[in-house]
Structure formats: structure tokens, C-alpha cells
Amino acid sequence: MTWAQHLRESYGLPVFDFPAADDDTEPPGDAAELPAADAVAWRIAADTYDSEESWPEAFARFCAAVDTTRVRSIVVGAWPDAYDSGPEPVIEALLDARAKLPALRALFLGDMESEECEISWINQGDVKPLLDGFPELEEFGVRGGSGLVxxxxxxxxxxxxxxxxxxxxxxxxxxxxxxxxxxxxxxxxxxxxxxxxxxxxxxxxxxxxxxxxxxxxxxxxxxxxxxxxxxxxxxxxxxxxxxxxxxxxxxxxxxxxxxxxxxxxxxxxxxxxxxxxxxxxxxxxxxxxxxxxxxxxxxxxxxxxxxxxxxxxxxxxxxxxxxx
Missing domain, CATH: 3.80.10.10 (Ribonuclease Inhibitor)
Structure with missing residues (x-):
């Protein structure tokens, strides 16, 4: 039985998957196809295996498509090669966007199911910069213990x-x-x-x-x-x-x-x-x-x-x- 499943809710909001780069929506993440920025928790992910897009690139698309000043919860899904590579580029991208995320109150790092990366294979890192960088956070979660600091x-x-x-x-x-x-x-x-x-x-x-x-x-x-x-x-x-x-x-x-x-x-x-x-x-x-x-x-x-x-x-x- 697998217990590590995608989050369905964060900060009392339903989790919504921001469209992948190869989604049929033209362009992917077209604002007309997306819910209100503050109505959902946004799950942003790249493919773990053979991804054509990095997580920061997916996040950049998200920031261009969504009114980030109203975003209340972000769920970080898979990043490429999570079984070999840690979340440092993810953390850097989030910290660089702090000024664009004044309403962010919930953050989850590493929302992956076993098909993407087994929980004990997920490479993690030091999460203190995220907690220091977002002092208004009310909810924080992380999945994966390998390299976790x-x-x-x-x-x-x-x-x-x-x-x-x-x-x-x-x-x-x-x-x-x-x-x-x-x-x-x-x-x-x-x-x-x-x-x-x-x-x-x-x-x-x-x-x-x-x-x-x-x-x-x-x-x-x-x-x-x-x-x-x-x-x-x-x-x-x-x-x-x-x-x-x-x-x-x-x-x-x-x-x-x-x-x-x-x-x-x-x-x-x-x-x-x-x-x-x-x-x-x-x-x-x-x-x-x-x-x-x-x-x-x-x-x-x-x-x-x-x-x-x-x-x-x-x-x-x-x-x-x-x-x-």
C-alpha cells in the first residue's frame, strides 16, 4: 500500500494542478482556463523522468499566468530527477519570487507519489531558508527524508x-x-x-x-x-x-x-x-x-x-x- 499520495487540500483549499507545458490548453496555463488565484492551492510540478522543463521554468509559466499577489497556497510537486537532485533550484525560485507572493500562507515541498519518486528516494535539502524567507507562512510541509535538513x-x-x-x-x-x-x-x-x-x-x-x-x-x-x-x-x-x-x-x-x-x-x-x-x-x-x-x-x-x-x-x- 502506498501512503504517500498527492495532497488533495492545502490551507483549506482544493489542490489544483497547474497545467504542464505539453497540456492541450493553448497556451498552457491560459488564464481563461484557470481558477481564481485565491480559490485553490496550486500544485506546480515538472516530470521526474526525462522532463523537458525544469521546475523553475514551470514556476515561471505559473507566475506569468496567475495573479500571484492573491495566491495563498503552493504545493511543490515533482522536480526533474528528484531521486538524484535536491530542491535547491526550487527553493531559489520561490525565494526569488517572494515579492510576488505577499498572500502566501501555505507551502508544501515534495508532493510526489511513488510512481514519480518513492518517498525515501526523494532528495531533500535545507528547508530553513524557505521558513525564514516566508515569515508569514502558517502551514509548511515537506515529503522525503534523504538529505533533509x-x-x-x-x-x-x-x-x-x-x-x-x-x-x-x-x-x-x-x-x-x-x-x-x-x-x-x-x-x-x-x-x-x-x-x-x-x-x-x-x-x-x-x-x-x-x-x-x-x-x-x-x-x-x-x-x-x-x-x-x-x-x-x-x-x-x-x-x-x-x-x-x-x-x-x-x-x-x-x-x-x-x-x-x-x-x-x-x-x-x-x-x-x-x-x-x-x-x-x-x-x-x-x-x-x-x-x-x-x-x-x-x-x-x-x-x-x-x-x-x-x-x-x-x-x-x-x-x-x-x-x-
Whole structure:
């Protein structure tokens, strides 16, 4: 199953694909054929394989066809050879256009499906220049962990941060954890596996769990991790949990050990939702969660879809939802 799918919505707007250079529209991106600039989130992409147009060239066509002063959300899709080349030309093009994008409030970097580039093959880079260059951003997301750099930073207006990877580098996890994000309400980190560069430990998310730098956080997702049990145990006593509406520990290798630690920790009955889908829990543990939380009105997702076990050479192997 592929979980890395094209975004359908960004900043509350439907995602619209800006026409490719070989589109039948004459000229491609004719303003008469396009929605209002502020009515959609604009997905701008080039072909990953054998592209005849670079991403900056596609973006230049976009800027010529659309009233960029009204654009509220940009979704960066594929760029040529994303499995070999990073997003530096994309980032440079966006930064060069800052003055043309005064209304931009949402940006997603690397919206590619597996047919374009597997999530762990996407070459990423340092995203801090984008966050520094667009201080009015309220939503930022990035897909792909290879080469991903997120140093500790300060951003006063960011309300949502999403990092989707099959393996998030520990340095990037620590960078997010060390950032000052006073407006952040939604944080979603796909930590991944060591096989694809996800070398973080539960201690790396400790500053997130204190909540000190995240006073407005209401939705916390630390998911898709091979150390999901350790993450769950750390969350069980985390101060930030008391103010959350949604806690998401899904998509990873969560077993009875981590689930029992979570249940034995602080109360979770104040949550609106606890998401544990794609888990490896016994029926007995699932029943304990239902008895403890569903009766208190918490929406509970315990779906095991895709969480298959393999036994080989006397060992049971369990997998995260998104690896390669």
C-alpha cells in the first residue's frame, strides 16, 4: 500500500494542478482556463523522468499566468530527477519570487507519489531558508527524508508543520524539537526506520513532549516509527499531552509493550481523538483502550489495516506503514 499520495487540500483549499507545458490548453496555463488565484492551492510540478522543463521554468509559466499577489497556497510537486537532485533550484525560485507572493500562507515541498519518486528516494535539502524567507507562512510541509535538513529555528506565525518521511534524520528531529514555534497548533512527524535514515531515538523528541516551545500545540503526531513503543512510553508521562486534542501514534510498530505503557500513564480521557491505526496490538489491549477511552467519548482508531507480520529465521518481523 502506498501512503504517500498527492495532497488533495492545502490551507483549506482544493489542490489544483497547474497545467504542464505539453497540456492541450493553448497556451498552457491560459488564464481563461484557470481558477481564481485565491480559490485553490496550486500544485506546480515538472516530470521526474526525462522532463523537458525544469521546475523553475514551470514556476515561471505559473507566475506569468496567475495573479500571484492573491495566491495563498503552493504545493511543490515533482522536480526533474528528484531521486538524484535536491530542491535547491526550487527553493531559489520561490525565494526569488517572494515579492510576488505577499498572500502566501501555505507551502508544501515534495508532493510526489511513488510512481514519480518513492518517498525515501526523494532528495531533500535545507528547508530553513524557505521558513525564514516566508515569515508569514502558517502551514509548511515537506515529503522525503534523504538529505533533509531542519535546523533549530524560530517562526512566529507557523500553525502547522508536517514532515513525511520513510526515515527522518535524527538531526532534523532534534532541529524541530529545538525550534521556537509559539503559534504551532499541529505537528506531524513521520519518524520512519533506520533502514531509510530514521536514526532518531525517543530522547530526541523530549523537548517536544515538554511543550515549552509549543504553547499552542493541540495536535501531536509522532508516527510511522520503528521505535513506536519507546515513543508511546515517553508520551505516557509527557506534560504536553494534557493540552492536546489529538494524539497520533499511528503507522508504526506499536505493540502491547508500548500500548500498556501508554494506558498506565497519565489520563487520556480529555482527548478528542487517539489515533493508533496500523498497530500490532493484541485483542486484549484493544479491548482495554475501548473500555478506557471510548466510554469517555474519545474517538479511537485501532485499525490494523496493512500491519502484517512476517516470521523468518525464528524471528517475527513487523513494519512501519511507510518505508521505501
Amino acid at each position: 531542519i535546523p533549530a529555528l524560530t517562526h512566529r506565525n507557523l500553525r502547522s508543520l508536517t514532515v513525511e518521511t520513510g526515515g527522518m534524520p535524527a538531526a532534523a528531529v532534534r532541529g524541530v524539537a529545538g525550534s521556537d514555534l509559539p503559534a504551532l497548533e499541529h505537528l506531524d512527524l513521520w519518524l520512519g526506520t533506520s533502514e531509510y535514515g530514521g536514526d532518531s531515538e525517543a530522547a530526541d523528541v523530549a523537548p517536544i513532549l515538554t511543550g515549552t516551545r509549543l504553547p499552542r500545540l493541540r495536535h501531536l503526531a509522532l508516527r510511522n516509527s520503528e521505535i513506536q513503543d519507546e515513543i508511546a512510553a515517553a508520551v505516557a508521562s509527557a506534560p504536553v499531552v494534557a493540552r492536546l486534542d489529538v494524539l497520533d501514534l499511528s503507522m508504526g510498530v506499536l505493540t502491547d509493550e508500548g500500548a500498556a505503557a501508554l494506558l498506565a500513564g497519565q489520563p487520556l480521557t480529555h482527548l478528542k481523538k487517539l489515533d493508533l491505526h496500523h498497530n500490532y496490538l493484541s485483542d486484549a489491549l484493544r479491548d482495554r483502550f475501548r473500555a478506557s477511552l471510548e466510554t469517555a467519548g474519545v474517538t479511537l482508531d485501532l485499525d490494523t489495516d496493512g500491519a502484517d507480520e512476517d516470521e523468518w529465521d525464528g524471528r517475527v518481523w513487523r513494519f512501519v506503514a511507510v518505508g521505501e
